[in-house]
Amino acid sequence: MKKYIYLILVAIALAACHKGEDIQPTYYDCQFNFTDSSGWNTHNTLYQSLIDDMTANGVVGVTMSVYQPNTGLWVGASGKADLHNDVDMKPCNISRVGSTVKMFTATTVLKLMEEGKLDLDDKISSYLEGDVIDKIENADQATIRQLLQHSSGIYNYIQNLQFQTASLNDFIKEWQPEELLEYAYNKKAYFEPGEDVRYSNTGYIMLGMLIEKIEGKPFYQVFEEKIFQALGLNMTRFAAKDHIPFGIARGYIDMYSNLQVVESTYYSGWDYFTADGGLISNPYDMNIFFRALMSGQIIQPSTLEMMLTWQTPDETDPNFFPISYGLGIFKIETPQGIAYMHSGDAIGYYANMMFFPDDSTTVVYAVNSNYGKIDQFVSTKEAMEKVIAATKQ
Numbered sequence: 001m002k003k004y005i006y007l008i009l010v011a012i013a014l015a016a017c018h019k020g021e022d023i024q025p026t027y028y029d030c031q032f033n034f035t036d037s038s039g040w041n042t043h044n045t046l047y048q049s050l051i052d053d054m055t056a057n058g059v060v061g062v063t064m065s066v067y068q069p070n071t072g073l074w075v076g077a078s079g080k081a082d083l084h085n086d087v088d089m090k091p092c093n094i095s096r097v098g099s100t101v102k103m104f105t106a107t108t109v110l111k112l113m114e115e116g117k118l119d120l121d122d123k124i125s126s127y128l129e130g131d132v133i134d135k136i137e138n139a140d141q142a143t144i145r146q147l148l149q150h151s152s153g154i155y156n157y158i159q160n161l162q163f164q165t166a167s168l169n170d171f172i173k174e175w176q177p178e179e180l181l182e183y184a185y186n187k188k189a190y191f192e193p194g195e196d197v198r199y200s201n202t203g204y205i206m207l208g209m210l211i212e213k214i215e216g217k218p219f220y221q222v223f224e225e226k227i228f229q230a231l232g233l234n235m236t237r238f239a240a241k242d243h244i245p246f247g248i249a250r251g252y253i254d255m256y257s258n259l260q261v262v263e264s265t266y267y268s269g270w271d272y273f274t275a276d277g278g279l280i281s282n283p284y285d286m287n288i289f290f291r292a293l294m295s296g297q298i299i300q301p302s303t304l305e306m307m308l309t310w311q312t313p314d315e316t317d318p319n320f321f322p323i324s325y326g327l328g329i330f331k332i333e334t335p336q337g338i339a340y341m342h343s344g345d346a347i348g349y350y351a352n353m354m355f356f357p358d359d360s361t362t363v364v365y366a367v368n369s370n371y372g373k374i375d376q377f378v379s380t381k382e383a384m385e386k387v388i389a390a391t392k393q
Helices: 010-012 046-057 101-114 146-147 161-169 177-184 201-215 219-231 281-296 302-309 372-378 380-391
Strands: 061-067 072-082 093-098 279-280 324-326 329-332 335-348 349-356 361-367
Touching: 046 072, 046 146, 046 335, 046 380, 061 281, 061 324, 093 361, 101 146, 101 201, 101 302, 101 335, 146 201, 161 177, 177 201, 201 219, 219 279, 219 281, 279 281, 279 324, 281 349, 281 361, 329 380, 335 380, 349 380, 361 372, 361 380, 372 380
Parallel strands: 093 335
Antiparallel strands: 061 072, 061 361, 093 279, 324 329, 329 335, 335 349, 349 361
16 A cells, blocks of 8 residues: 655655666576576567566566466466666566555464464554553554454554655664654544444554564564474565665656656665565465465464455445455456455555465566656556556457
């Protein structure tokens, strides 16, 4: 879901921009641990044309994976991983994938439930204490399930103009979870717990704290143990351990809405340590994860059924698909049928992952540029419709 709002481009214009570092092309070398047969895929030309069209329109670089039961897995790339050094994007290159991490956060919480370590209808206040409960309205009443489903009503700290000003004035600041939560202190809740659904990053920071409270270790280490290692997601990691990991594609923003992009690789410090963002991956690993989740390989079928229990918001966005909220996942109604999905962005990066339950088609794409005119080609309803039309064959 769209995460960053307000004067982001204006503030970046005032900040000191990284214009590009001299980096050897070998820095971006990577390879898959399987034999890639994408060139022989029935839809290879169609898929490649889809992402080539994105980069032709001004998107800096794109990586994509498409899985269909009848044709198998396709992975591809287009554009550049690094403009300054003129390095082509490779299908295996990693990038920031933002709020898609919320599906990993929710999955981890559900696994802890299966292990008997929590009940979804427990109040979060049974596990957390102090200002995070006392100063955030609804936190004393909201349940774990409601945090997962964005039905807690808890204020989304990112909407606080004071936070936006503070973050925009220092893009390379590394924020700790407690610092971010302070921007939700004493803010009016959107509604009573359970009455409606409304996206809240605050709730997912709290869920990361819950995981740490129960397991006694950083939540991202729990991700590694319960998801990354179990599925062999060798290219997936969390920003807290390495903020700018070796080989990550450079990020870019269309600061002046003229497709003359500025590098923004180092401007993502507020989600390095929180479970509402901070994931680094590529579409291959994310495709593996999504299919494993939907096929019952990570959580039990009965738990997956809980995850896919939907609540529809009272107010819908006329500029997006009809949407319903599950536990760390969304359901949208597209012209090609129902899709389960989650998207996410950081400054200079955007990713989207979709699964179609009617035939298990799974589509994941990630780009290393956003904002300005670029967004219309990657994150709008129209952009998604184009991706879906080409990949849901």
